[in-house]
Amino acid sequence: MNRRNLLKRMRNFSLFSSFLPFMDIADSNAKSAGKVVILGAGWGGLSAAKTIKKISPEVEVMIIDSNKKFVSCPMSNWVIGQLKNIDDITFNFDTLKNNYGIQFIHETAINIDPDKKIIITDKQNIIYDKLILSPGVQLDYSSIENWNEKYREDFPAAWKAGKETILLSKKIKNLQNGGVVAISIPLGPYRCPPGPYERASLIASYLKKNKKNTKLIILDSNQKIVSKGGLFKEAWEDLYPDIIEYRPNSGVVGVNKSSSTFITDFEDIKCDVANLIPSQKAPDFLKEAGLINKGANWAAVNSYDFSSTIADNIFIIGDSTSQSNVGRVPKSGYVANSMGKVCGLAVVSELFDLEKVSPSLINTCYSLVSNEEGISVSAVYNYNEEDKKIESIPGASGLSPARSSIIKENAWDWATNIWEDMLS
Amino acid sequence: MRYFILIFFLISSKAFSDNLDTSLSLPCLGCHGKSTDLTIPSLYGLDEEYIYNALMNYKLDKRKNYLMQIISKGYSGQQLRILSYYFSKGYNDNE
Numbered sequence: 305m306n307r308r309n310l311l312k313r314m315r316n317f318s319l320f321s322s323f324l325p326f327m328d329i330a331d332s333n334a335k336s337a338g339k340v341v342i343l344g345a346g347w348g349g350l351s352a353a354k355t356i357k358k359i360s361p362e363v364e365v366m367i368i369d370s371n372k373k374f375v376s377c378p379m380s381n382w383v384i385g386q387l388k389n390i391d392d393i394t395f396n397f398d399t400l401k402n403n404y405g406i407q408f409i410h411e412t413a414i415n416i417d418p419d420k421k422i423i424i425t426d427k428q429n430i431i432y433d434k435l436i437l438s439p440g441v442q443l444d445y446s447s448i449e450n451w452n453e454k455y456r457e458d459f460p461a462a463w464k465a466g467k468e469t470i471l472l473s474k475k476i477k478n479l480q481n482g483g484v485v486a487i488s489i490p491l492g493p494y495r496c497p498p499g500p501y502e503r504a505s506l507i508a509s510y511l512k513k514n515k516k517n518t519k520l521i522i523l524d525s526n527q528k529i530v531s532k533g534g535l536f537k538e539a540w541e542d543l544y545p546d547i548i549e550y551r552p553n554s555g556v557v558g559v560n561k562s563s564s565t566f567i568t569d570f571e572d573i574k575c576d577v578a579n580l581i582p583s584q585k586a587p588d589f590l591k592e593a594g595l596i597n598k599g600a601n602w603a604a605v606n607s608y609d610f611s612s613t614i615a616d617n618i619f620i621i622g623d624s625t626s627q628s629n630v631g632r633v634p635k636s637g638y639v640a641n642s643m644g645k646v647c648g649l650a651v652v653s654e655l656f657d658l659e660k661v662s663p664s665l666i667n668t669c670y671s672l673v674s675n676e677e678g679i680s681v682s683a684v685y686n687y688n689e690e691d692k693k694i695e696s697i698p699g700a701s702g703l704s705p706a707r708s709s710i711i712k713e714n715a716w717d718w719a720t721n722i723w724e725d726m727l728s
Numbered sequence: 729m730r731y732f733i734l735i736f737f738l739i740s741s742k743a744f745s746d747n748l749d750t751s752l753s754l755p756c757l758g759c760h761g762k763s764t765d766l767t768i769p770s771l772y773g774l775d776e777e778y779i780y781n782a783l784m785n786y787k788l789d790k791r792k793n794y795l796m797q798i799i800s801k802g803y804s805g806q807q808l809r810i811l812s813y814y815f816s817k818g819y820n821d822n823e
Binding site: 355638641642645646649661662663664665666668680682683684685686697699700701702704705710713714717718720721722724725 | 751752754755756757758759760761762763766767768794795798799800801802803
């Protein structure tokens with residue numbers, strides 16, 4: 305890697321030319337560019353990969369993901385609510401491969417050897433200089449009595465966009481008049497805090513127009529709606545008073561497959577469509593690799609650069625990171641995108657012995673409350689030197705004042721833009 | 729008072745250069761990209777003063793848009809100046 309070229313590129317590529325602090329140490333000798341391996345071709349991993357390649361194309365970037373396509377979790381509720389098809393939220397990696405030279409390996413990661421700097425897949429050992437892990441969440445059914453993995457078709461989670469999204473979408477479409485839909489919501493923290501409530505809204509919106517005398521029962525493990533509560537509640541009371549029944553402190557603790565029944569601590573609910581969103585944790589893979597502290601469910605990281613607190617040369621971003629390390633940032637796609645960018649800059653800094661810049665993150669999260677109207681929540685975050693966590697900046701966080709049709713348009717346009725930001 | 733502080737920062741070139749920071753502009757790209765046919769506007773190549781005034785007016789609640797009123801309060805006047813500068817410089821993928 306030639307530092308002069310790197311700096312020229314930074315200057316010419318205006319959005320990244322604000323890397324000017326780095327020019328102060330431009331004369332120091334550059335190391336070789338290095339190889340960055342990224343696990344996970346989701347919102348965090350792709351954002352990190354593209355950031356690195358934009359600034360420093362000489363760095364070799366390889367992404368490992370068993371999925372051959374990107375299916376967006378944000379907007380997947382639109383598919384379940386019959387507003388979009390799965391094809392509308394599915395993308396390939398061609399531009400990242402052809403225009404950015406990012407290598408994709410469709411294999412399953414099995415273990416990491418941090419001392420030898422090797423990640424082991426089901427097919428090979430891959431050597432890295434820096435490893436970025438962005439593996440998302442693992443669904444955890446351990447608290448569901450009588451659970452069997454074979455029940456997934458009867459009680460789909462549809463919490464990772466893909467075949468269960470299609471399955472749940474079909475079940476909603478095929479529901480008979482007079483049918484009952486139930487959604488079980490886990491205790492936080494889980495991926496996408498407002499997601500279950502948006503899903504409930506979109507299903508109710510579809511039922512209202514297309515199915516007579518149907519009910520949607522929301523069985524929430526939490527004491528109240530955990531995100532945008534007032535706005536969701538107001539919309540449900542105005543739009544779906546005869547359809548939605550919201551039951552707090554009522555998470556599903558068991559299932560009966562033969563009778564298609566959800567079991568809570570208080571009652572058994574027989575339903576025609578049962579959407580079981582289970583508890584979530586960082587993938588067991590991270591635990592087996594020793595990157596999660598004993599007794600914890602999420603990966604331990606330094607919030608300044610998302611480096612592991614446990615192993616050198618390893619970074620962890622996105623939903624699998626621990627909020628007790630990072631700070632109170634939601635497990636959202638936008639946050640994973642921001643984390644990927646912060647981490648990408650930090651990795652380039654380490655490869656070239658440059659000083660890291662202080663992290664800056666944004667979250668904006670749109671939710672639809674019907675097929676016509678949306679709501680949103682936003683915040684800007686930076687790094688608090690005192691408690692060493694990412695914090696929302698006072699005054700710079702808040703909700704949309706009310707639901708509106710323009711927010712629905714903004715929601716799809718946001719997705720269109722951020723997909724492009726990551727994928728093209 | 730706010731304006732006074734702002735003017736102080738603008739004439740203080742050292743403070744300006746010390747705080748140039750790529751990480752500031754990257755999260756904005758989640759919403760504001762290159763496409764010009766979306767309800768969220770592209771900022772690339774717009775006039776620097778126009779962007780800066782818009783951001784400052786959002787920050788002071790003088791320009792309407794609830795979301796940008798929230799986001800703009802996450803940055804100092806000096807940081808908004810930096811963001812305006814970089815977005816106005818436009819996007820050059822070929823370099």
